[in-house]
Amino acid sequence: MTPVRASIAGAIASIILILVVVELVRGRRLKERYALLWLATGAVLLVLSIWRDGLNAIAGWFGVTGYPPAVLFAVAILFIFLVLLHYSTVISRLTDENIDLAQRIALLEERLSRREQSQAD
Amino acid sequence: MSERIVAIVPAWNEEGAIGGVVDEITAFDPAIEIVVVDDASSDATADVAEAHGATVLRLLFNVGIGGAVQTGFRYARDGGYGIAVRLDGDGQHDASELDKLLAPVHAREADLVIGSRFVDPGGSYRPPFARRLGIRVFARTVSLLGGQRVTDTTSGFVALSRHGIELFAEEYPHDYPEVEATLVALRSGLRLEQVQVDMRERRAGTSSITFVRSLYYIVKVMLALFVASLRRYPRVETAA
Numbered sequence: 093m094t095p096v097r098a099s100i101a102g103a104i105a106s107i108i109l110i111l112v113v114v115e116l117v118r119g120r121r122l123k124e125r126y127a128l129l130w131l132a133t134g135a136v137l138l139v140l141s142i143w144r145d146g147l148n149a150i151a152g153w154f155g156v157t158g159y160p161p162a163v164l165f166a167v168a169i170l171f172i173f174l175v176l177l178h179y180s181t182v183i184s185r186l187t188d189e190n191i192d193l194a195q196r197i198a199l200l201e202e203r204l205s206r207r208e209q210s211q212a213d
Numbered sequence: 214m215s216e217r218i219v220a221i222v223p224a225w226n227e228e229g230a231i232g233g234v235v236d237e238i239t240a241f242d243p244a245i246e247i248v249v250v251d252d253a254s255s256d257a258t259a260d261v262a263e264a265h266g267a268t269v270l271r272l273l274f275n276v277g278i279g280g281a282v283q284t285g286f287r288y289a290r291d292g293g294y295g296i297a298v299r300l301d302g303d304g305q306h307d308a309s310e311l312d313k314l315l316a317p318v319h320a321r322e323a324d325l326v327i328g329s330r331f332v333d334p335g336g337s338y339r340p341p342f343a344r345r346l347g348i349r350v351f352a353r354t355v356s357l358l359g360g361q362r363v364t365d366t367t368s369g370f371v372a373l374s375r376h377g378i379e380l381f382a383e384e385y386p387h388d389y390p391e392v393e394a395t396l397v398a399l400r401s402g403l404r405l406e407q408v409q410v411d412m413r414e415r416r417a418g419t420s421s422i423t424f425v426r427s428l429y430y431i432v433k434v435m436l437a438l439f440v441a442s443l444r445r446y447p448r449v450e451t452a453a
Contacts, residue, residue: 191276191387195284198250198270199291 102141110134133171216295221285224302235265237308252281279390290382314372324403328370328410359399
């Protein structure tokens with residue numbers, strides 16, 4: 093069975109995570125699209141912390157008989173992987189967009205200096 | 214008949230070599246427009262190239278060889294050039310061999326002509342063992358996935374038709390690009406031809422491929438080839 097204190101600690105940690113994310117979005121330091129996965133993480137962990145029978149049942153499905161809160165860790169790690177993978181795709185996109193911008197600026201600067209030169213002549 | 218030709222020369226900290234490269238291309242054919250893509254050099258590469266009469270595209274920050282070369286392809290596409298050649302900024306490619314690369318493009322027989330060091334088994338280029346192995350593995354892999362035998366996939370000495378320019382302006386890999394670009398060209402239906410060329414030792418500066426990096430290079434390129442073979446590329450209609 094899940095110790096009550098473990099459930100309380102899990103619930104408090106989840107609520108803190110949700111509050112911090114909401115505060116970051118409110119202060120415009122985090123964009124909504126990047127906050128969603130974190131909020132989902134907090135919500136799922138909160139539900140699994142409070143809904144003790146659910147956690148025990150899920151632990152039973154996966155053969156975690158000794159210590160059901162281990163499932164909380166597993167779920168948390170899974171979500172952290174998702175967030176990191178999401179960031180990798182975001183970084184890749186930003187890299188491509190950055191290179192595209194640098195290329196366009198180089199091409200535009202060359203056209204501009206050519207035009208200015210022909211006007212000066 | 215007189216299609217305009219642009220020579221694309223990517224350069225990163227090559228102030229010692231770039232002037233000679235520009236002069237050699239001009240000596241080969243003064244009608245070729247030379248575009249040096251300066252990949253955010255910290256030395257005087259851009260100024261030297263300009264002083265020698267080249268058009269210079271200055272990248273805001275270092276984007277790597279593939280991104281730099283692609284800037285040149287975009288210049289060629291936007292400027293309506295019919296043919297592009299690409300030479301490295303370190304002087305290892307001999308501009309007097311450009312006629313061999315250009316002939317199949319002029320004849321409309323090829324869209325991508327690769328200056329290869331290994332077409333002729335008696336060629337003079339003998340790389341160190343590790344590099345030779347890498348070159349052979351890439352060549353085999355690209356040949357297998359692309360359906361045509363390619364002897365030198367790491368060569369940066371190439372000529373392109375308008376079809377090739379348009380494809381590479383859109384689709385060009387960013388780092389260590391040559392191997393993957395060859396596969397992209399084959400899978401897009403470009404007609405590829407190879408001609409034997411010699412390459413010189415570097416005149417100045419240091420090669421960007423150090424030994425430590427070459428392992429990363431091989432792994433990255435093999436992954437890129439694998440993924441590229443799973444992708445779909447736009448078919449280019451090459452019927453002239």
